[in-house]
Amino acid sequence: MRVIIHDLENKYNKLLLQKCDRIIVVDGKYSACRGCFNCWTKHPAECFIKDSLHEVSKEIGRADELIIITENYYGMYSPPVKNILDRSIGISTPMSIYRGKEMHHTTRYGMRELLSVYAYGEMTDAERESFLFMIKRNALNLGYKHYSFTYLESIGGLGEI
Amino acid sequence: MMKILLINGSPKKKMSASGFLLTLQSLFVRGDIQRESLRTKGDHGRILKKLKDTGTVIFFLPLYVDGVPSHVLYFMKDMEGYCRVNQIHLKVYLISNAGFIEGKQNEALMQVFKNFCHACACEWCGGIGIGGGVMLNVLRILFFVFAGIFLLGIIISGVQRGDWLPVEAIEIFLRQIAIIVFLYSGVLFYMIRMAGAVNKGEFSGVKYTRVLVPSFLFIIIANIFFIIISLGKGGIFRGWLR
Numbered sequence: 001m002r003v004i005i006h007d008l009e010n011k012y013n014k015l016l017l018q019k020c021d022r023i024i025v026v027d028g029k030y031s032a033c034r035g036c037f038n039c040w041t042k043h044p045a046e047c048f049i050k051d052s053l054h055e056v057s058k059e060i061g062r063a064d065e066l067i068i069i070t071e072n073y074y075g076m077y078s079p080p081v082k083n084i085l086d087r088s089i090g091i092s093t094p095m096s097i098y099r100g101k102e103m104h105h106t107t108r109y110g111m112r113e114l115l116s117v118y119a120y121g122e123m124t125d126a127e128r129e130s131f132l133f134m135i136k137r138n139a140l141n142l143g144y145k146h147y148s149f150t151y152l153e154s155i156g157g158l159g160e161i
Numbered sequence: 162m163m164k165i166l167l168i169n170g171s172p173k174k175k176m177s178a179s180g181f182l183l184t185l186q187s188l189f190v191r192g193d194i195q196r197e198s199l200r201t202k203g204d205h206g207r208i209l210k211k212l213k214d215t216g217t218v219i220f221f222l223p224l225y226v227d228g229v230p231s232h233v234l235y236f237m238k239d240m241e242g243y244c245r246v247n248q249i250h251l252k253v254y255l256i257s258n259a260g261f262i263e264g265k266q267n268e269a270l271m272q273v274f275k276n277f278c279h280a281c282a283c284e285w286c287g288g289i290g291i292g293g294g295v296m297l298n299v300l301r302i303l304f305f306v307f308a309g310i311f312l313l314g315i316i317i318s319g320v321q322r323g324d325w326l327p328v329e330a331i332e333i334f335l336r337q338i339a340i341i342v343f344l345y346s347g348v349l350f351y352m353i354r355m356a357g358a359v360n361k362g363e364f365s366g367v368k369y370t371r372v373l374v375p376s377f378l379f380i381i382i383a384n385i386f387f388i389i390i391s392l393g394k395g396g397i398f399r400g401w402l403r
Contacts, residue, residue: 032201032232034172035223041387042394044401073238074276076228076269083231093401094387096261096380103261103380126279130272137227137269 001062006069007078008155019161020067024059025052028080030087039090045108047087057090061109065116066144067161069152072121075130091142100140107143115144118161120152163216164193165359168208170222170233172200178258178294179221181301182352186219186256189356205236209243217252217286217359220274223294224259227269241281252362253278254355255288262379264292264369271367286358287365289351293372293379295386297348300341300372307337344373 002020006012013023030051038048045057060066071078077085092105117135132149139147152158167187171177180198187194195215197208212218222233229237244251255274257267267290278285291297311334319325342349347370358365372379391397 032172033225033230035177035225035230036173037390038394038396041391041396042399044396044399073234074273074280076234076273079231079234079238082226082228082234085226086231089226094391095384098376098380102263102266103376103383124276124279126272127276130269130276133272134227134269137266141227 002065002067003060003063004067004069005081005084006067007071007081008069008158012155012158015158016069016161022059022063024056024084026080026084027052028083030083032083033086033089037094040092040094044093045090047090049087053084053087056084057088057108060088061091061107061112064113066112066114067116067118069118069120069158069161072119072123072127072131075123075127076134077117085138102140104141109143111143111145113145115139115142115147116150116161117148118150118152118158120155123151164195164211164214165190165217165219166195166197166208166211166215167219168221169196169198170220170230170236172230172232174200176298177223178297179223179256181297182256182258182291182348183219183221185349186221186352186356189353190219191356191360199233199236201232202235205239208236209239212240212243212249212251213247215251217254217362218283219254219256219359222255222257222270224257224261224267224270224290227266229270229273237277237281241277244281244283249283251283252286252359253283254286254359254365256291256352256355257288258291258294258297260293260295260383262292262371262374262376262383264290264371266290266292267369286363287355287367289348289355289365290367290369291348291371292369293374295383296372296374296379297345299386300344304338304341307334307341310334347371347373 003022004020005024007026030053031049070081169183171179259266275285314330318327351368355365
C-alpha cells in the first residue's frame, strides 16, 4: 500500500490519488501531540484525541511506502505535516532495541520499504543538508528500509512522483 | 536590563523533562529571568510580546520524531515574522532532550534550530542535546523518594531511640544522592557551561550528553518502565506489540 501525506492545495488530490492508495489530508484541523504515550501504553496505535488523526498510526504503519510532500521549514517538514508524524508514533511500540549501534523503538508493523520526501519552497544549502539528515534519521527510527529526498523546484515536478 | 527568556516547549502540563531542565538551568543563569510555557497557539502572542525587551532566549524542547514538535514549529514561524518586522536580533540557545539514551539523536533538531536562527536573523548560540529524558524524570522522583525515606528514618530513630541524627541513615542518604548526582553529572556539567556562556553572551557550542547509564542497561530499564506503565494503563492487554 502507498500512502501520501501532502500540504498542497486540495486541487492536487485528484492527481496524487492516481499515484497512491490513500491520501492523508493535511488541513491543520487537528490537535498537536500531547506527549502522553497513551498510543503506546493505553490504546496501542490509537491516539486518545478523537479527531481525524485518531488512527493515523495504523494508516501509516500498514503502508509499505510513505510519500511526504511538504513545504520546507528550516530544513524539516511544515508544521501540519510534522503534526501528523508526531501523532503517528504508535507505528512503533514502547519497547526498545539496539539497531545500528543506537537505541530505537521496535516497529509495530515490521520494517517497511520506502520513505520518500518531496520538499518545495525556498531552501538554503544548509537546510537541504539538514532535511536529508532528518529523513535519514526518520527512516531509521520509524522503520523504513530505504529513503529518498527530492527537492521540487516547482509543484509542476509532482508528475515525477 | 535585557531579559533572558526561558521557554518550555513541552506540551505536557506536569512532569515534563523539559520543564525540569528549565528549572535546573534557571539556577545557573544570572539576570532578569522570565519563564514561559509554550503549549498551544494561544501562547504565541503573549510570548512574542516579551521578545521586544528580551536579549536572550533559551528553548527547552523534547525531541519529537527526530525534530521540533509541531506546535513549536508553528511558533518558530510566527517568531521569525515577529523578529523581522520588529528588527529583533536575539541570542538563541537550545536544550533538547530525547527519550533515547544517545544525546546525539538530537542532532537533526540542533541543525533545524541553527537554520531557524539564520532565517530570523537571530544569533545561534549553541545547544545541548540530552539523552535519556524520561530517566531525568525518574531520577528526580527518586530524589524525593529517598529524601522522604530519610526523613521518615530520622523520625522513627528519634522517637524510638532518641537519636535524631542517625549516622547510618545519613550515610545511606548521602550515598543515594551522590549516585543521582553522578548520573546527572554530564547533564549538569554542560548546563553549567552553557549558563556561563549565556551570562557572557557567548557561543556555547553544540554538545551532546546523556544520563550516565550504560546503553544496554538503560534499554532494559526503559523496557521495564514501559511494561509497568502499560500494565497499569491496560495497553498490554490491547494488542500492545501488534
